[in-house]
Amino acid sequence: TGGDSGSDTDVINPGTAPGFPPFEYTEDGELVGFDVDLAEAAIERAGYEVGEWTEIEFDSLIPSLTQGNIDLIAAAMTIDEERQETIDFTDSYYESDQAVLVREDGELNPESVDDLADQRVGAQSGTTGQDEVEALVDDGTVNADDVRQYDNYTLGVQDLENGNVDALIIDIPVARNFADGRAVSIAFTIETGEVYGMGMRQDDDRLADINDALAEIQEDGTYDELVAEWFE
Template sequence: MTRRTQADVSRRTYLKLTGGTAAVGATGLAGCLGESGGSMTITPGTAPGFPPFEMREDGELVGFDVDLLEAVVAETDYELGEWATFDFDGLIPALTQNEEIDVIAAALTISEDRQETIAFSDPYWEANQAVLVREDGDFQPSGWADFEGTRVGAQSGTTGAAEVESNLVDEGIISEDSFSTYDSYVLAVEDLSNGNIDAVVVDTPVADTFTASRDVTVAFVEETGEQYGFGIRQNESELQSALNSGLQTVQDGGTFGELRDTWFGQE
């Protein structure tokens, strides 16, 4: 498999090939939903630092999620406004409390806890949790029981962080003080490479990106079987239906496969 770790086909290139257009920005105000007549603009939100799903490349917001949502919305009656970016754990508050955005595209795992607050589109990706360690390091665990006396990191608000809490902290294998959370996995992996922590727990697709570009390796994978979906506010049934329909069209028409090959490589 050939994996593109530095997004060698940029979002701008993809949009040029498909004839699409989009505006990318750091902040935005949520669009007007549910109004009859005319186009309806929705504001998307994401959290860069989770390659290859969302990241900054030469100052531009790019990634699989960025391209996918733009392709999906292009198949609906909605228009996509400027992208707004946040720390990952600020996305749901931006959607539900401040209503700064209308949809989250950020490799967001569909979970029961999150479904108490927001709704989701149909799933578009499956993932597990990988444990990253230094490639040449002494710590090479084969399971959670091997973590006693270690320091572990994960991005705040992620399922990786939840796995650390449930499997290590709650079980008394490591202390709360030995668990570090970060605004992005890029920072967590930097700390791992620098020897400040011993392991990082992160989604498998992102782990693969880091192993291809950093001196880290996957020690083992925890089979969580999680699924990603676009996050929206509850009771936005029209938007939810439109996203699901657009996603199905993108999958059936081959665009999804093209984007997958662009960002994750192909056999």
């Protein structure tokens, strides 16, 4: 309606990084997943309109948000202090630790990070999984040359199956999803205590409405329905 520059604040354009099933991935060319449904439900429940979804690489999400190309990140993004320097997060909506994914053939059967010594280890660029990989380089377990970085975990899993990397560090629910159907399996998990939040610009006061909507969605059973749909 109104013609001035603030007039489209009722539209929230979400962005995500697919290739992270069951949170966000493409199926028959269509973006689907738990985060997609949850974000749309929250936006609508908060009284806003779901704009257009943008699909980009994970490490481009925060710059896209701060530049205003998207208004909300729904990408299984862990709430962490470094990110909170530039963006705000909604209240947390999912908990996850990290998993170490290896080839199913059982050739490498690590039981702890020590068993990853001198192996090729990878993660998606810009993720907390990558932070774990870097910690292994810093403490001398993994050689810097043996680190593999992927634009998305789908490429990482392909490399793992093909023998081009020996282990991937990846959020547990997504590791489970890949292990179910691909030639990979979870060797062990790393307790990180991560929780996911949706990201919004620090000056966007619609965040409070999205938080209220998320709380409602959790109270009225919508959240549980989505969990049942995407995780079982």
